[in-house]
Amino acid sequence: MWRELQLVRKGDGLDPTVIARLQSSLDSLTDDEESRAHFSAVFYTGLFAEHPLYRSLFPAGMESQGHRFFRAIEFVVKNLPQHRRIRKFLTQLGRDHRRYGVEREHYEAAGVALERAVRSMYGTSAHSRYKWTPELEDAWSQFTDLVVSTMADGAESDTTPALWGATVVSHERVLDDLAIVRLEADPPIPYGAGQYVGVQIPQRPKMWRYYSPAIPTNPFGQLEFHIRKVSGGWVSPAIVSETNVGDRWVMSTPLGGLEVDFTSDRDVLMIGSGTGIAPLRAQVMEMSQRAHNPRVHLFVGGRYPCDLYDLETLWHISLSNPWLTVVPVSEEPENPWWHNGPVLEPPFGMHSRLIGPIGKVVSQFGSWADRQVQISGSPSMIKTTVYALRAGGTPLDQIRHDPLY
Ligand SMILES: Cc1cc2nc3c(=O)[nH]c(=O)nc-3n(C[C@H](O)[C@H](O)[C@H](O)COP(=O)(O)OP(=O)(O)OC[C@H]3O[C@@H](n4cnc5c(N)ncnc54)[C@H](O)[C@@H]3O)c2cc1C
Missing domain, CATH: 3.40.50.80 (Nucleotide-binding domain of ferredoxin-NADP reductase (FNR) module)
Known part of the structure; x- marks a missing residue:
């Protein structure tokens, strides 16, 4: 497997025939909400059956996790022709996953569970609507190798801390459904203005959400977030309505590339x-x-x-x-x-x-x-x-x- 992996890495992304096969395979297997949810459920059930200890890395309710998992797979498959963009995305995702304490062996286990989930979506019966073929097996195997190796390499290439702690110093309800929360991080988080970070609050353990700091980083570790309550959401209503001064938040690796190009004349x-x-x-x-x-x-x-x-x-x-x-x-x-x-x-x-x-x-x-x-x-x-x-x-x-x- 490692030799194949290197072949994938040395090349310019996956072969166009393989990409076309993957795209039509995913489209046909997950053409409605129900089948997408089923695909995510099969993946996680297989992963936890094989590795029961991994379950503790995830929140109790897995519905929104499953949704995010599928959206990420869909995004990667759809954009495979833009291999640089996908490589960058997967590298960032790997860096981001360091917050769960995920290591290379976890990615490999997830790769196996993903291949199994796809195969099981095809079914084993000779009367299944879609047929599992050796070409499909090869395409999905190349895909998982690419995802696993790029995410694991991305995680290993980041030498900054995976997690930062910060204390809430003020919480202001500026609108009925919107709060400005100020925190002090120790040590300061070295994010670029325009980036976002993963946030976990004490009221909702293991439910990570992304938020964008509204001020640039500074040596005092001061942070400011503007959070709107999303109706029916798990985390944002808790931040707006239940946050207290003194709460300890956990934050993960800064991500994202919103920035002004000062070398451009635009x-x-x-x-x-x-x-x-x-x-x-x-x-x-x-x-x-x-x-x-x-x-x-x-x-x-x-x-x-x-x-x-x-x-x-x-x-x-x-x-x-x-x-x-x-x-x-x-x-x-x-x-x-x-x-x-x-x-x-x-x-x-x-x-x-x-x-x-x-x-x-x-x-x-x-x-x-x-x-x-x-x-x-x-x-x-x-x-x-x-x-x-x-x-x-x-x-x-x-x-x-x-x-x-
Ligand atoms: C890169 C990035 C940066 C972000 N920065 C900020 C920020 O600075 N401030 C901020 O308030 N939010 C920000 N968000 C949105 C934030 O991450 C959460 O998605 C949002 O707070 C809702 O979380 P929740 O747990 O309350 O809802 P969930 O429990 O995750 O979702 C509940 C329902 O609401 C829907 N939903 C989720 N988010 C939205 C939305 N934004 N608009 C409409 N429907 C939604 C979901 O699809 C779901 O159906 C950012 C998101 C991303 C991807």
Whole structure:
């Protein structure tokens, strides 16, 4: 197996025929929600049956874990032709998995469970709808080798600590469903402005979620997160409603590649909605410490005017940094009847609030083809904004956003 593994690694990714076989295999086996959930369940059941001790690495409820597992497999299979992107993704995933104490032997066990899960989806009966063939066996074996080796290599290449501890020093409910949580990490976490980290809170052990620090890293270890309560969610409602000063949070390896390319002669377009402004805010804060910057247009969106909870901070940065233009956008022109707070008026010289879905508003300005573009927000906001920008003439390869899950 190790010789084959090296063959995969030396090449430029998997062979196009193998990729096509994998893509059609996954599509046909998991063409609805039920079969996707079944595939994840078969994988985890097989893994835990073979290695019962691994069960303790995972949360009690496995439903959302199974969903994430399938989305990751689907993402890798769909994007196999972009082998560099996939290699980068798997390397990051391996670094990220260090938080579970996962080692190479765990990846190998998961690789075996994955191959078994696929085979069992084909069934053993001669009357199965889809047939398991030697070509498919070879394709899935190459796939698991690629995933296992890239993730394990990624994890082993990272020499920074896998976990950091941090203490909550303040918790502020700035909206009914949104809290700003400040912490002090010991030692400071060396993340880049724009990156995100895995977070585990004491109220929800083993339920890791990603959050983006809203300030740049600093020598005092101060961190700030902006968290919105997702209705029906496990972790975000607990952060917004149950967090106490003094709580100890655990954080994992910083990930993600949202950053301004200062070597480029392109100006920057940033589009953030809701708490999605966090990684953009951290970057403009860091840029405000630099002598020279490209021009930055920062569109800040929310459903109602009151959802633009951090506008004053952004206006404040913009007032002393002429390279930064902040444009507020709300989908609705007025606050809802149940919100009594004032609607902020822009200070002199600042852009007035525009009305409409943020992607549509931004693309009404024409093509942003000459910009480096960053988008941050909910998965649906990112998808619709990418779509609107592309329709307006912005090339896809200039648009950056974090993974959608
Ligand atoms: C790279 C990255 C960075 C992130 N940074 C932030 C951040 O800075 N601040 C922040 O508030 N959130 C951020 N998130 C979202 C966060 O990781 C969680 O997904 C979110 O807090 C919901 O977690 P939960 O446990 O409450 O919901 P879950 O229990 O995980 O999910 C419950 C249900 O809500 C749906 N759901 C999950 N997240 C969303 C969403 N964002 N919008 C709509 N539906 C959703 C799920 O599909 C599921 O059906 C980030 C996500 C990613 C991938």
